[in-house]
Amino acid sequence: MAALPLGPPGGGCLLAVGDQPGGFGPDDRACLELIARAIPVPAPAVAADTGELAADAFSLAMDTGRMEAGARLLRLFGIAPDSFDGRVETLLARTVPEDLPALMSVVEADHMTIGERELEFRILQPAGPPRWLRLRGRLLPRGEGRPARLVGTVADASTLRSDGTDVARVQRLAASLATAGTVQDVGRAVVAALRKPLQADRIALAELENDRLVVTVLDPPEPEAWPEVWRSEWRTEWPDAPVRAMPTLAAALRAGRTRIWPAGSALEPALGEVGPGGLAVLPLPAGTRMAGACLIGWDRPHHFAPDERALLTACAALTGQALLRAHAIDAEHELVGMLQRTLLPRRLPRLPGGTAVARYLPTTAGLEVGGDWYDVIPLADHHVALVIGDVQGHNAGAATLMGQMRTALRAYAVEGHPPDVVVAHANRLLLDMETGLFATCGYVDVDMEQGTAWCVRAGHPHPVLRHPDGTAEIVRCEGGPPLGVLDRAAYPMTPLRLRPGTVIALTTDGLVESPGLDLDTGMDRLARELAAADPGHLGLVADALLAGAQRDDDVALLLMRYDGMAVRPLRESWTVWRVPEAARHARRFTRRTLRGWQLPRDTVDAALLVVSELVTNALVHTDGPVRLDLDLAGHRLRLAVTDSSPRSPVKPAGIGWEATGGRGILLVEAVSAAWGTVPVSGGKQVWAELATGD
Template sequence: MRNARVKTCSGRFERPRPPECALPPPEPFQGLRERGGGAVITDVVTEGGARQGGRAPRAEVALKTVGADPRSPERVRRTLEQALVFAGASCAAGYAPGADGLLCLVDSVGVPRTLYGLRETYPPDGGSPAAVAVRTGRPVRLGPGELAGCAESRRMAAAEVHLTALPVRGGCLVAVAERPFDAEDRACLELVADALTWPAPRTAPPEQVPGDGFALAMDTGRVEAGERLLDLFGLRRERFDGRVETLLGLAVPEDLPALMSVVEADHMSLGDRELEFRVIGPAGTPRWLRLRGRLAPAEAGRPARLVGTIADAAAGRPEVTDVARVQRLAAALSTAGTVRDVSHAVVSALRAPLRADRIALAEVEGDRLVVTVLDPPYPESWPELWRLEWRGEWPDAPMRSLPTLAAVLREGRVRIWSAGAAPRPAPGESGEDDLGGLEPALGELGPGGLAVLPLAAAGRTVGACLVGWNAPHDFGPDERALLTASAALAGQALTRAHAFDAEHELVGMLQRQLLPRSLPRLPGGEAVARYLPATAGLEVGGDWYDVIPLPDNHVALVIGDVQGHSAAAATLMGQMRTALRAYSTEGHPPDVVVAHANRLLLELETDLFVTCVYVDVDMESGTAWCVRAGHPPPVLRHPDGSTETVDDDGGPPLGVLPQAEFPMTPLRLRAGTVVALTTDGLVESSASSLDEGYERLRAALAGADAAHLDLVADTVLADAHRGDDVALLLLRYDGMSVRPLREGWTVWRVPEAARHARRFLRRTLRRWGVAEDDMDAALLAVSELVTNALVHTDGQVRLDITLLGPRLRLAVTDTSPRTPTKPTGLGWEATGGRGIVLVEAVSEVWGTVPVSGGKQVWCELRLG
């Protein structure tokens, strides 16, 4: 037998001896051998016979002479042994359908199957090689690479292992070797599979569990649960699918590692186990449960199981110990991120267990107490002096109005007063000796008992927690220790949360500064945008959007995402937004704008890449051009409510390839069409695929009223997962009710070019119905603009005329980037320099903008 090894007690791997029945006998000879006093038929073969022909004919002969009842377990074992001899397998296992529908192990031979991660049972609808072979009816052959990515092989030894699974009469044969199976090996395995017959299925009585009990199959994860147990998890019987993952999904994430150490067979050992953990109830509040269980070994027809009970931890004993309360408070504070979260955690951990009537938590800011949480939150539940300071959500009072409290905070130790007791000042405190009792603001807070807990961290007092009782309250030693321990935990958490709040505010301010403060008003349309930062973490995201007004009633919509979440990503986001805006206003087409941004990003020598979508929309005609650079595509919502994903080919992300191409996709917009651009945080998450995210987005757009674009944005973001930043940009194209008249002409470079320009302007204005009396100022302005371009620049000069209502716009484009300047002073003897002065005099406004390879000088006049 080749490549079949077993580990001996010395730790070395040795090849096992072939089984007695492995070799085919020379017909008609058979031998007898004594085993335990009985005669057992064995197979014998001569050396010469073993060398005759290939392995497949000899395997066929051996399989015909294995003996035993065709449906007996002994017959299965002897048949499987032939896979070790003739196919060179290290391990062979047979699986047959069981009474419960699972693929159950019938027998295995060779190297122990557990070394290769072969389980006792497999669900028929799972992804194991055995299940796939049975479902498809085809062999499954996996090498080391495929097995490394197979979830069923996570317990397999770190070696070069090859696996073959062959379907066999509703079950399968699984063979494993430490070398590839060649063609002759495969032929022998197929012969073994054809010879396998399954014994009668072993059945086990159904599992009986008590109301609070469970039985978990360690290999399949199927669990039988009692009714009371399901009630503790907040599940109804008809809604429970029998999977252990469903129960684990209700546990608090911080408690999952301890739970997995119990339910994972890799970590479970024989013996009893006990564990307390928390689950999130239907109301969203955590609940402590106690698990008691033991590992039951495999029985006939039943795999190894974890059996036990789960009970309410509070109901399991009359009173939860103070140590448990401190543990629960520490667990709650570990996940509290903000000051408000810390305050609520302290209130939840102390008020109900201590049966207090009221509890307040406040931060110390200078000489004032700033209350963060009061429970109960109603003014009438608190002393009258507190209500007088109730200016906002909570009262806010100076420390001098509560001298006893100020003294306790300076002392830094927990102070407790029973009913009717007078406070004693801390040693060395002046001005406190004459106190005969608590001041009313504190005395009315806890007439039956009062505890003041200074919350200290890093050597200073950062806040205070006040707990009051109406009825007389006795403070035992354990309760005093609980208050002291809680104060220390809360102080540290409060300091951490305060820093979190400050950093979160700084991050939010930085993000707001990098995004547009407002969107421009658009001719013939409306745009709205939303940005939602991720709910987890403090790092700045790289999502951004922009709406860029362009000449001739064009508008550019841009949305993008920088790789990662960091200050570097935010900085790069600001650079890319500025670059795209600059290239757009220069008049480049969309593909050139994105290509320039790609080249700029490569020159910045950053390790980050950027994805974006750029859409240039002509608000007059409703045509648009879209360019994608590795970003999720836009979605169009048509006026009839139908939706369309513009998923044409795009280019790679920016900053990846120096010579990348970014193809343009034409879009046709009708009045009422909504263009939706978003980042991947809205349409993709760990819980759903990109296709599922787009289905939700399209459904939200189809069901919303496009007339109210703000409501559309709110609807789209209603179910955002918020595991990542989300940016959303919506444009509704309405169409322009009045379209401007346009005409353009390339100016000839001839001595009489200014006269030809005036003649072209006059003919155009006449055709548009402009009166002759309104043309003089326009003719003078175009003459000066054209003359300046021809005299001071080289290359092509173009004149563009636009009329919208009574406003006439004249624009002259040339190839020089130099901007004309108005002279500061002109003498009467000067022969030039008056062109811009005359343009300014006859027009309402004038200016210059850079365009691709030059500039454009323009002016606007009001006719009539």
């Protein structure tokens, strides 16, 4: 057992227990001493006996920046106690500029949470090198009538620091690893903490997966800087290799202790060429398992001092735990991303006369799945609905509600409702669900034949249009409140005119609004970037627009370029009256129309059979109005009969020879290339398509 004092007398102690024979060796002792010196032990800022501020203590009011400081603390900064003006800026002005950002992160309340803080920094002196000081403090919450305060002590750290400033390196690495969210972040933190201070030529960090080492960070990253054996194992971005191919490394991992080989050591090429002038292998323990290994190599002969060995051992323990934590975070990120991908469209449909692309970026600020969504819905008569939305919150409830709202909007749109009714129905549904959440939504119904559109907004950012002449416009569409807020909300429609080459951009607020960017400024920037983009490559445009996203919120982006339909379909409609000769009137209308379109006789005959069957079924089995629509687009003739009954026709499984009905749908299926039904505003539409030839 080892017991090491922490801080000043009465500050506590560090106890370490080991079971290795012979107790703690010199390297272990040096490492424990290094860790003990790095552990923050704040001294009391206020003397317990007098209640006065201690000589080396301070008290900083976070709202005003006013500061009380002890006499000994002020002398460390070279300030006479009777001349101190009580402003924290006076002390900050004497800080070495490179250390000022780290110190500001401690004295600014916006970047802190309640709890302990420690930092080493340098101050300028009239002569000689900068002096190292150590700040230890605690942020205290607001009291009754008092602002939040940062209280603590500042002491001279010059005598506490080793020649290689190892304590500060351990502290800085620990601070970096505490915020590392991914395995790549861990690797970058280790490289930043060790390579330059140790003047190493290369560092590799690898995870241990079963019996293979999977490299996650190489510095430098160029393959030519690494042994030939490594280059032969380059699978994708980084190499991976079986541990058994490097027996020396395997032995170091089994022992679980830092191993150092000076220049000229007999090592297998895969290790020896990493550090011909010296090699350090740091196994990275994490609990009861080995998380990976870190290799540090030098090209010129390197002398390993005792303090350096202790530094490597301390860094290995910190890195192993951080690597295990980051691996778990990476796995959770992947799970969240997979859930998000299942809730969004797997692919966008091909559009007549246009192209659509979409992008989704989850936030990197946390692990919760977001509520942003998008959708592209093909509708009847060559209409397309572009939908984008954002559900309040970032949790499983928001994600579930997002999936429900996307499904509901698609169902209402396919039923044939106008855009304002679609959004109003979704608002009513969300209120009835009583989730307590709200959602914003943008809905644009585009007529691909005519080049017109109707836009409806429910508390969502405005759409942006990029015109064919290269100008971009933020379309100030009228809007209603977010979905789920008001029972009787109105959602007005705003008309849009599209020319061939026009790009419609719909986005959620994560792209155009952030803590440092207001919504209007973000929308203006989006318009400028869209105007500067090449609309011929819509996917590249989407990627460019997302390049500067802050990622502190989810981002959904939907772009559609309207090209215009090369051939507009021919379309005619007929209202079927409920009279005894209704089917004959429908056939006569169909024959006259198709002959005018100069279709072949066999196509006309098949169409007359289909129309006769569909119209008869509608008249016999439904009530209310019946409408017949004929559409010819290219070499496809579409025949559709709309009625007011929601019941779809069912194809009979079998018909006996004596049956007098039930053959109509079988005849339609036999002569058609395809047929089906779609819901339309409380009723249905039964359609069939015929090929008209080449």
